[in-house]
Amino acid sequence: MLDPQFIERNKQQLLEERQRLLEDIMVQKQTLKGEVDVDVEEADPDIIEREKSATLIEALESKLADVEHALKMIEAGQYGICERCGAEIPQERLEVKPEATLCIRCQAEVERLLRRGQNPQRGRWHFPVA
Numbered sequence: 001m002l003d004p005q006f007i008e009r010n011k012q013q014l015l016e017e018r019q020r021l022l023e024d025i026m027v028q029k030q031t032l033k034g035e036v037d038v039d040v041e042e043a044d045p046d047i048i049e050r051e052k053s054a055t056l057i058e059a060l061e062s063k064l065a066d067v068e069h070a071l072k073m074i075e076a077g078q079y080g081i082c083e084r085c086g087a088e089i090p091q092e093r094l095e096v097k098p099e100a101t102l103c104i105r106c107q108a109e110v111e112r113l114l115r116r117g118q119n120p121q122r123g124r125w126h127f128p129v130a
């Protein structure tokens with residue numbers, strides 16, 4: 001079992017991370033919106049920048065979803081337990097990656113499925129969180 005103090009520390013880290021991500025997303029979205037006002041007749045030299053912004057927003061939002069999910073797991077008292085196989089996630093892993101809700105083995109499996117273009121149906125193995 002994880003030390004409650006350790007969980008509390010990770011919770012604080014996750015809350016800070018969430019704040020940072022929300023701010024980053026806001027900035028990127030403003031950049032994206034601000035650059036859209038380009039005359040369509042003209043060649044748009046910023047198109048690559050905009051695409052970069054859009055990709056970045058996607059990555060940030062995906063990370064934000066992980067962080068928020070980990071916070072829900074903490075609230076539900078399920079933090080530190082792999083959502084897929086129920087194994088305990090080692091504390092060292094959570095120190096490096098506080099938003100982790102899968103053990104290393106399941107994480108690797110999910111990434112393998114995603115690389116193959118398969119949906120690992122993440123929602124299916126989530127513990128019911130109120």
Ligand SMILES: [Zn+2]
Pocket residue numbers: 082083084085086087102103104105106107
């Ligand atoms: Zn697992």
